[in-house]
Every structure is written in structure tokens, then in C-alpha cells.
Amino acid sequence: MELFGIEAWVVNAQHIKMVPGRKTDVKDAEWIASLMRHGLLKRSFIPNRPQRELRELLRYRKSMIDERSRELNRMQKVLEGANIKLASVASDILGVSSRKMIEGIIEGQSTPEELAQHAKGRMKAKKDELAKALDGLVGPHQQMMLSEQLKHLDYLDEQIKRLDHAVARQMNMAEELIQLLDTIPGVGRRTAEHLLGEVGLDMSRFPDAAHLASWVGMAPGNNESAGKRKSGRTRKGNKHLRSALVEAGRAATRTKDTFLSAMYHRIAARRGKNRAALAVGHRILVIFYHIVTNREPYKELGANYHDQRRKQSVVNRTVKRLEAMGYKVTIEETSQAA
Template sequence: MDVLHECCCGLDVHKKSITACIITPKGKEIKTFGTMTRNLIELVDWIKNSRCTHVAMESTGDYWKPIYNLLEVEDLQPLLVNAQHIKAVPGRKTDVKDAEWITRLLRHGLVQGSFVPDRDQRELREIVRYRRSIIEERAREVNRIQKVLEGGNIKLASVASNILGVSARNMLEAILQGEKDTEVLADFAQKKLKAKKDDLKLALEGRLGEHQVLMIEKQLGHIDYLDDLIKELDEEIEKRMLPFVEDLELLDSIPGVGRRIAQQIIAEVGTDMSRFPTPGHLCSWAGMTPGHDESAGKKKSAKTRKGNKKLRSALTEAAKAASRQKNTYLSAQYHRIAARRGKNRAAIAVGHTILSLVHILLTRKQAYVDLGFDYLEQRKKEIIVKQSIKKLESLGLTVTIREQTAS
């Protein structure tokens, strides 16, 4: 095989140690370093002194990040490689052999680096992911409050759609203050909930113990803290998103894609679509395309491959939101697939379409134009007419087709 890089380095990264192998025309050299900052600086200096032009490492957890940051600053062209793509021969695995194997693959150009965005986008991505985890934690805390209320037979969730809405929150605060009169508690109902006062009185007749009151008080305090934290993160993200205001507006025009989902898509993918030649490449990288597993002419499981879990989660959420909108192409696509293949597969398929639209909109710099809920039916109009006539004739009916005249 041809040698593409005369002097290169491979790193086998672990939590407490890094095994490095450098191969040059003069020979091979292997060293082991610690993972403290001082050790990493020594590693980078050793690589520079050896005049290496390329460095490759496995994407091991989060341990690769500080090494990558230092190598990036020194312009050593680091490559982050998927571990599944560089598996060596089974049964002959050591840290030294792994580092040497990575180096040899890199030297002959047999490894391909994973997509790693620039430093600014990586920082934005970490903040956006942290906000999402905080939002998920808030949802878990709300479920814990619901569990405590059910334990005291307070059936507030059976009447109010949101147990932390203005009305329900005022009721919970009154309960924490010791109020037990259901008539007084039901009077906190506002707007549409006023019409359900009788149901509220029945739902609030439960009994909460002292420990349950204490738990609800702490849980509400935790939710308030999380709300403040989410608000602070929103403000920071908005500042960092100022260069991408136009791109956010473009993505926000897609049904099901709200402001936060648009921010997460940009944080994960970026706005430069030139790194993905086609929408299909982007969807494949994100793990939103069916897999290919065929042998001897037999097709096996076509489940989606592993990809960007955070992006996949956001796209699935957007797909389910799009399915609840009326008279849109994405909604029609979801319900058409869900009827045949189930809701989960439909959500992935619509998420795939949304991500394809992201690539197209960011490339063309134009807003989304909906095709309409009957787009597919119009494309297959003749087929649908023939199938319908055939079914009616099988029932013994005579069918006459006539074009509808415009009134």
C-alpha cells in the first residue's frame, strides 16, 4: 500500500493514560503519557518535535476532547476516528498494539475523520445540550410531584391538564399553607378551569401526610430553580445565536420545528452544508436513514444505524409535533406511514424528511414552502382513481367518472 503520510502519530486514549505511537521513515517510537494537563502538553511537544503532520485517535467517551483542543491549537490536523471503523484482529489487543494499529492505518490513508465542528460551535453545542438535559430534569421533577399527589389521592391531574399551571400551582401553594377546604381550593381556578369547579372539589378531597407536603414543597422549589436556570441558559444561547438569526428563521418555517429545536439543529449540524454533499449524507451521519444488511440476496434488518443521539431526539420530537398540525405535507406523511408501519417508524421517517429540508433550506437560503396534505394523492391521482373504480365495480356497481367543473 502507498504511504500517504510519512510521519504520523496514533493515540490510544484512556481515562488515566494515553499510549502514543509515532512512525517515521526512520522507525517507530512508542510512549505512554498521563492525562493531566502537564502530561498533555508534554505529549503535544513530543509530537511536534517528531515533526508529525497528522494525528489520529479514537473517539473514547469525553477523554479525547482536551487532547483534540490542544492539537487543534498547534495545527497538527487531528483526526477523530470511529472505533468501529478501526477494529484490529480479535485476541491480539493491547494499548501498544492499538496505538500502533491506528498509526499504520493513518499512514496509509485508511481512516476517515469524524465530523468535528469548530470550537465556537462545540461550545454552543455543549450549552444547548445542557439546556436540554435541564428541561428533561424539570419534566422528571413534575412527574415526581404527580406521583406524590397520587399517593395522597389528590386527583388534580385528572381535571387540570397541567398540574403546574397558574390555577393548579396556586392550589398546591394553598395546600402547602395548610388549606384543606376544597371549596376554597377550587376557587383558585381560572379561565376554562372555572367550569370544572365541581370536579375540582372531588379531586382535591385527598389526604396528604406531613412527609408528602414536605416533598411537594422541595419539589416545587427545585422546579423554580430549574426554571431560572433554563431562563439563564436561554439568554446565553440567544447571544451566541445572533450570527444565525436568518438561519433560525428559515428552520422555524418548517412545521413542527420551534425555536429551541431550530437552535439545537444548528448547534449540532452548523450552517455550512458544504461538508455534507447531499441531504442523504447529512441524514446518514445523523443516523436517520434505514440500514443496509443484505446477504445472499436476502434482506435482513433495516434498522437505523447509530448516529447523533441528541439530534435524533430533537428531530423525533419535531416530527411528532408536525404530526399534530393539520393540512401539512409532513402531517400527511406521518399518518400515512403510521397506519402501515407504526408511530415510531413514522416519526423517524418524518424526522428524516425534516433533516433533508434543513439541508435544502440552509443551502438555498429560502423559507419552507409546504406542498400540501394532498400532494402525494395528486401525484398518484390516476392510480387512486383506477383502484377506487375497481373496488366499486367488484361490489356490483357501475361507475362513471366526470371531472368537477369550477363553480
């Protein structure tokens, strides 16, 4: 960008800090100018105006979705305070049946059996459980709180729907890419829109997927001294994109017989669930880079892909564990395995 007719650069402060030089105010300015003349500085990525506006829209929608989740938790707290255990029977307390029951509570239908009659579909088979769960102590205060919270949730639903339409209009040109990204396990339309809005459609600014992961702050740290590896925590980066990727990583773990789900469970057994979700989110980002670059859909590798690649290591490790337990193991490969 230009400032008073002079080209101005925005560079990474952390990168400048790593370059040696004097750090007083005046000397620092002179040193930075010298670094720029010698080509030792890199420009920071600043998206253009349409992408900045799209980012603002996407982040605002995410905040509204988060606010809806918080309001739903507040409603759940009011129900629990009235000794109504609706969540123990219904998986969604704002489903068709559950909403009718909550509206009945607000209107004063205090008989549990009467409220349970609002059950629809598969919930009809749980009327006896619902009657027990809805047997609580509801007063005017709880009715007023539930009424206001239900109105707030309806307002948030309408607002999120309007934001969805606004995002769809701005991302109309990227519809094909959104459909391709939707093939990744754990990535839905909103997550795909968020990824494209934060990173953009041009992957040429990143030499490879590793550079993109480093820019986002999803790359593992490299801290080694005297031959010892210390904490490899990730660096700071785009917190909005990082949050979306970790959320997508957790969603991918609930898919069946997929490479990402198997990867999560393999890492979680050794490093814990949070690091495993971060690792899966990093892998989703790498997949995102290649899909956007090559314009090809995601190709599922299967849950046993890792074991097949390291087949002999898996066999040796299993044999050692069995021998440590006092068994004598003989390995014979079947025709199917061959």
C-alpha cells in the same frame, strides 16, 4: 490536529473495520498508516471550539428540561397518592390556576371548594369538577413533598431561562436561520437552536442531505442478501440530534393539514408510530439541510401532496378495495379534479 508536530487524523472506526486487512495490534497500526498514505481514509467531523462549547451548553439545557419533566411527574405521583386528580381536569398542573391550588394545599387549605376558588379564566367553568378532583387525603408528608418539588421546579425554570439567554448570545449570528427553521411544522426555537448547534452552519462538509442523514444516524439501513431485504434498522449516530428530530417529528404530527402530519399518519398505519416518527424526523433533517443551504423558508406542500403525486395509484387501490367488497365501480373525473 497536530500531535508532537505531526498531523494526526481522527477517523471513523466503523469505516476502518469495513476495509479488509490484518487485525493484530502492530499489523493493524501498519495497515491503517498504509490506508492513510493511499487516501482510503476519511477524516471524521470534529467541530471547532466555539461549536463544541455551544453543543455542551445545548445538551446541558436539554438535560435540565428533561429533569423538569421528571420532577413534574414526581409531583403528579404525590398528588395521585393523596387521591387528588387535578390532572384529570387541568391539562397543565403547573398552570396559573393549578399552581395556586397546589400552593393552597401546601398552606393547609384542605377544603376542596376553597381550593377550587383559585380557578382563573376558562377554569372557572370547571369549579364543580375541580372540587371533586381536589377532594383527597393530604397530610404533612404530602405538603412537605409538594413544597420541595415546587421549589425545585422553580429553580429549574430559572436555570433553563439562564441557559436560554446564554444560547441566544452565542447564536446571535444565526438568528435569521433560526427564524427560517421555525417555519417547519414541529420545529420551535429550541429545536432549531439544537439542530444548528449539533450540525453547524456549514453544509459544504456534507455532499447532500443523504450524507447528513447518514452521519446523524437517521438514514434507513440497507441490508439485502440473496434478493431478500432484511432488517433495515438505522445505524448509530448523534443520539442528541436524533432525539431532537424524533421529538420534532412527533410534534409535527399534531399540526393540521400539513405534509409532515399526513406523512406520519400514512406511515404509522403500516409500520407503527415509532417508525413513523423516525421517518418524519428524517424528513425534517432533509428540510433543514436545504433551508440552511439555500437560505429559504419552508414551503408547505399540503396534506394531499402525496396523493396528488400518485393520483392514479390511489384511484386504482381504492377501486380494488371496493370491488373486493362486492361493488361495481365506475370512475368519472369531475371538472374540479381536472
